[in-house]
Amino acid sequence: MSSHAMTFQHLRWQILRNTMATLFSQSWWQLVIIGACCVAIWVVIFMISWFGFHEMKTQPTWQLPLDGSFMEYLFDIFFFMLTLLLTFSTGIILYSSLFSAPESQFLLTMPIPDDEIFAYKYQGAVAFSSWAFVLIGSPVLLAYGLEVGSGAPWYYYAILPAFFLGFLLIPGSIGSMLCLFIVNLLPRHRVQLLVGTIIVAILGACIWSILWFREAREFGVGTRTWFDNLLNELSFLGGSLVPFHWMSRGIKYAARGEPDIMAYNLALIWSHGLFLYLVTVWLSTMLYRRGFNRLASGDSIRQRYGGHWLDNLIQLPLFMLDEQTRMLIVKDFRAFRRDPAQWAQVIIFIGIGCAYFFMMRRFYEQDIGRPFKIGISMLTLVATSFLMCAYTGRFIFPMLSLEGNKFWILGLLPLDRSRVLIGKFVFSAMGCLAAGGLLILFSNLMLGMAWIIVVVHLITIVILALAFSGMAVGLGAIMPEFRENDPSKIAVGFGATVNLMACLLLMAVVIAAIAGPMQYLHGQTPDHAVPLEEIPLYVWAGMTVGIGIGVAAIWLPLRAGIQSLRAMEF
């Protein structure tokens, strides 16, 4: 390791040590809560996965051998999606980290080889973009190991981190290369290229999803034949030249107790991962500083930004608000749409939503039983709520913190500070209501759900959209991080973790209280919709409790946030 690389490692260690020391001395409970949240998430995923694998193995209609080709295909899909997500997220994080972070400018003026700065930033970006996937992936694979055959051998568990680490190098390097090429090759149209690439990827995912469920028409959803045919559709994923297939095969053979094939696939992953990493670092010697220069001087000195039709469009539904609040919302919207790193991630969110919608659409077209349809409608409600929860946590929670040292502008304006939060709340709620409401309405109508279920689901989504917005905005004001300029880092900080956990808890309570009883009732009598007058008292009681909790979750954090903001000194 070169002396520069060692100095960077030492720097990382010092920053980590000082951060931990500060947290322990000033607010050790933050660390404890973050740790507890991570453990809770890990345990929940582990339990669900364990139950799922157990059911797949033991359910009479399925009885799938977990060490067969079926699981290999499922892992192919999982790691393929992981490859896509990690490629984009690493590329986006690296773009901000390499080209707009003040630290990069500082380092570029020092006598450090460009590839060493790049490698330092690359390691940070890969670690930052992948820790959540490791948190989610490890309990799934651990549960798989426990359920496969009569339990996986010991080295299966020992080798999993090696598989993950090696695999992360591949999408990380591809994302980094994309980032370098975009900045260097098309500096004047880089934003358009980025959007184009993401749109093509999303369209590809949608087409793929449609193909994926095409077989459902012929064989019916949920049958084993359907799965066999469906997996045949995905045979291209199982090609021996794709890295995610090496992961699938390696993990499967490790679980089956065949260490030779496991080691072969692990070697494939590491050799290709390291090779791609070397190529990326080599490219950075030529492209990093050049890209920095092109990005800084590709456009005119002062780019002119004027009004945009989108700004006018967003004001249309805000006619009932006063002028000042409207202007605050437009300000937030402008800041958002002018930051490619922000809206590119929103496009990824929309892509995930669209992929889910298209996948589910194939279920709607089937003559499947009503109990199954009712279950699908509930799943859609949960998935939509989860997307709203992730959106508010990632994009809305950091908004107040991002005002940071600019807050004196808003603080000195002749307006009540509560309007700042109300504006952000409306901005968030508009997005959530439009996307979530439409998705729920269309999916339920296509499933042919009874109108009462549609209404109940819409009430649930409205309550959750408003509550998530209220909590993200309110908690964002109670626990701001004014020192941090990077929204993605604020979104994984202490306050955002608390917000995420509170939102997930609220989501479970509100869905269980408002939609749960109605879903249960219709599940009992799946052949017909229950008339209004026959709906039992417990359904109404559940709805009342759920709405009450939801309203409290909208108002209380928002009020506390307003009080905190009013008392804040700048």
Added chain:
Amino acid sequence: MIELIHVSKSYGNKPAVSDLNLTIQPGELFAFLGPNGAGKTTTIKMMCGLLFPTEGTIRIAGFDLVERGEEARQQISYVPDTPFLYEKLTGRELLQFVADMYQMPPDKATKKITEMIELFSLESFVDDLTQNYSHGMRQRTVFASALVHEPLVLIVDEPTVGLDPRSIRLLKDVLRNETRRGATVFLSTHSLDIAEQLSDRIGVINNGKLIGCGTLDELRQRADLHGSLEDVFLKMTEEDATPAPTGDKAIETAITT
């Protein structure tokens, strides 16, 4: 020590710096003046290797910044107008980091760090995290980190903004001492009195072009004005901004002046 040879830089189609020629000798303090948007920061960023010239060559201590960037940057320290500090490092750790990055021998690094702490009076806060520093403390720490590796070229952009009189005095002494040591100081500033007091030569840039370069007396002659640097600067930049009169207008202008 610093050579800019026919240097031009464009942002897209718009020129920011045009055909800049400048040579600054070792031990010289060169003040670089110009109105906002004149091209000062672009020039500085090119001298630090952050931006590449569209045309021309920049050499630092004889090293071409594009061809032999690392060797050139080894000789440079750059203090920008809004300097970066690692918030989760102490001042001492930051100084050590910079010394390590410039690959100073450990004994020499320790000695220089102690010297810098003493010179800039950092003792009382050097072991606190920089996130807790005031503006003055940050600026002193940044200067200490810029000088710890004994650069041959010190490039400073607006160093006195927000500093109290004592800190400004310290800064002036430090810059003068650096030139006595043989270092070249390139000082970009709007503070004309500091430029007047400290500089050996002054360059004035406007609209990307060097419209004047020399000692204060030479600039006075160039501007045909025997006033302060402020008067000279204002006259030069005003003249440069006014389109050259032609015909009857030229005769009228000549009569009135």
